[in-house]
Amino acid sequence: xxxxxxxxxxxxxxxxxxxxxxxxxxxxxxxxxxxxxxxxxxxxxxxxxxxxxxxxxxxxxxxxxxxxxxxxxxxxxxxxxxxxxxxxxxxxxxxxxxxxxxxxxxxxxxxxxxxxxxxxxxxxxxxxxxxxxxxxxxxxxxxxxxxxxxxxxxxxxxxxxxxxxxxxxxxxxxxxxxxxxxxxxxxxxxxxxxxxxxxxxxxxxxxxxxxxxxxxxxxxxxxxxxxxxxxxxxxxxxxxxxxxxxxxxxxxxxxxxxxxxxxxxxxxxxxxxxxxxxxxxxxxxxxxxxxxxxxxxxxxxxxxxxxxxxxxxxxxxxxxxxxxxxxxxxxxxxxxxxxxxxxxxxxxxxxxxxxxxxxxxxxxxxxxxxxxxxxxxxxxxxxxxxxxxxxxxxxxxxxxxxxxxxxxxxxxxxxxxxxxxxxxxxxxxxxxxxxxxxxxxxxxxxxxxxxxxxxxxxxxxxxxxxxxxxxxxxxxxxxxxxxxxxxxxxxxxxx
Ligand SMILES: Cc1cc2nc3c(=O)[nH]c(=O)nc-3n(C[C@H](O)[C@H](O)[C@H](O)COP(=O)(O)OP(=O)(O)OC[C@H]3O[C@@H](n4cnc5c(N)ncnc54)[C@H](O)[C@@H]3O)c2cc1C
Numbered sequence: 100x101x102x103x104x105x106x107x108x109x110x111x112x113x114x115x116x117x118x119x120x121x122x123x124x125x126x127x128x129x130x131x132x133x134x135x136x137x138x139x140x141x142x143x144x145x146x147x148x149x150x151x152x153x154x155x156x157x158x159x160x161x162x163x164x165x166x167x168x169x170x171x172x173x174x175x176x177x178x179x180x181x182x183x184x185x186x187x188x189x190x191x192x193x194x195x196x197x198x199x200x201x202x203x204x205x206x207x208x209x210x211x212x213x214x215x216x217x218x219x220x221x222x223x224x225x226x227x228x229x230x231x232x233x234x235x236x237x238x239x240x241x242x243x244x245x246x247x248x249x250x251x252x253x254x255x256x257x258x259x260x261x262x263x264x265x266x267x268x269x270x271x272x273x274x275x276x277x278x279x280x281x282x283x284x285x286x287x288x289x290x291x292x293x294x295x296x297x298x299x300x301x302x303x304x305x306x307x308x309x310x311x312x313x314x315x316x317x318x319x320x321x322x323x324x325x326x327x328x329x330x331x332x333x334x335x336x337x338x339x340x341x342x343x344x345x346x347x348x349x350x351x352x353x354x355x356x357x358x359x360x361x362x363x364x365x366x367x368x369x370x371x372x373x374x375x376x377x378x379x380x381x382x383x384x385x386x387x388x389x390x391x392x393x394x395x396x397x398x399x400x401x402x403x404x405x406x407x408x409x410x411x412x413x414x415x416x417x418x419x420x421x422x423x424x425x426x427x428x429x430x431x432x433x434x435x436x437x438x439x440x441x442x443x444x445x446x447x448x449x450x451x452x453x454x455x456x457x458x459x460x461x462x463x464x465x466x467x468x469x470x471x472x473x474x475x476x477x478x479x480x481x482x483x484x485x486x487x488x489x490x491x492x493x494x495x496x497x498x499x500x501x502x503x504x505x506x507x508x509x510x511x512x513x514x515x516x517x518x519x520x521x522x523x524x525x526x527x528x529x530x531x532x533x534x535x536x537x538x539x540x541x542x543x544x545x546x547x548x549x550x551x552x553x554x555x556x557x558x559x560x561x562x563x564x565x566x567x568x569x570x571x572x573x574x575x576x577x578x579x580x581x582x583x584x585x586x587x588x589x590x591x592x593x594x
Contacts (some may be wrong), residue, residue: 121144128148133182165253166295282382283385293319
């Protein structure tokens with residue numbers, strides 16, 4: 100069987116090749132997926148981007164959706180709209196479940212519908228998810244921060260905790276557990292979340308409640324590591340911790356989370372002592388696990404996975420024995436590259452250039468080289484830390500830099516414009532434009548997980564509706580026969 104051929108058994112679920120042109124399939128619509136697709140806009144290829152969401156997510160601003168500054172649409176524009184003018188690109192919704200390297204076929208599913216897509220070249224950019232370090236049951240009570248669903252759920256949980264506290268206080272109850280917020284993980288995401296919850300409690304919400312004093316809320320940042328923001332070095336870590344503490348955040352270091360339940364969590368120190376913190380609203384920003392597709396690719400190629408599930412790729416980002424398959428971004432383990440957007444963007448552009456170059460008969464590029472443009476983390480309004488080369492910046496300058504860089508990378512002028520408006524409202528004023536939250540936002544994830552096949556259980560399956568129509572026809576025929584027997588006085592007559 101030739102690569103990409105469809106066997107007869109597959110034919111009912113397969114899509115045909117879009118044309119005789121070289122077919123590129125890209126898995127994922129994140130930084131790697133979107134920038135890879137765009138980089139192929141002038142190439143003589145058909146690009147099919149398969150992703151399990153219909154949007155391109157700007158993850159660095161998820162915490163602002165969770166804390167009511169930005170709307171989800173501002174950081175997650177529809178991929179279809181972003182690529183509307185790129186004629187060689189098609190977007191397909193679906194979760195890729197199987198990558199068949201031997202036959203060059205990708206199988207994806209959405210709501211029980213299966214699709215098989217052939218490829219000539221493949222770019223895998225499926226990113227990473229949250230890691231609970233083997234304690235996945237923590238997720239029920241401490242959502243991570245990886246998707247729009249996560250951010251909206253957290254928004255519901257954070258603002259919901261203040262609501263429940265107001266209610267409880269009005270009934271004369273102790274509400275300390277509702278006014279205690281715990282963020283697990285003192286990396287950039289954890290620092291940003293803790294800083295924003297502190298700003299909510301101490302600045303934004305102070306005039307909105309009657310029975311509670313939001314200023315008394317506790318915000319606790321927990322990490323097993325001995326310092327805040329380890330990748331930023333000891334000095335910036337110390338500066339950040341001081342600023343967080345000034346903002347009212349309690350920083351608990353060397354504290355490993357050992358239990359999480361609905362009402363709180365337990366942390367364990369190196370000396371074995373344990374401490375329970377009663378807190379209903381918890382945020383998990385601690386660990387990262389590369390996408391499970393890495394495991395499949397590793398099994399088929401022998402390329403090893405590291406502890407975070409990242410796959411070792413060749414220096415040109417291809418898989419051993421499969422030069423037509425590139426893996427980019429958070430899924431790869433190469434030269435200790437960090438899990439940041441620029442690694443995914445630059446890797447995807449490199450892969451796209453290589454695919455285009457091969458079709459044009461150009462020699463292979465030299466190995467992939469990452470250009471570090473710097474890292475930043477925001478602590479609160481007007482305070483951030485930044486590392487650019489050997490330069491270390493703190494305070495307003497770093498914050499302004501953060502503002503400009505993030506604005507530049509938000510996709511679409513419309514979103515850039517409204518983001519600036521919302522930042523003015525939140526940073527200069529005290530308001531938050533996007534505080535809407537609903538009960539469904541908070542509980543839908545857990546409810547869906549309790550269904551055997553998730554949302555698939557809630558929709559009809561292909562063919563099922565045809566069955567219903569057939570049954571309807573049978574029932575109609577039966578009713579007509581009953582009526583005829585009565586109308587023609589044929590009941591009780593010997594047949
Ligand atoms: C909260 C947060 C804050 C961050 N802040 C920063 C920051 O300030 N600066 C920075 O540089 N980096 C930051 N990062 C990291 C950065 O976002 C990632 O490094 C980057 O998104 C990696 O790009 P990627 O393309 O590899 O994966 P992603 O951008 O995660 O994209 C993965 C894509 O694959 C899709 N997908 C996953 N599985 C499947 C499947 N089975 N089938 C089909 N599609 C699938 C997903 O839906 C998604 O579209 C942050 C990350 C998070 C979570």
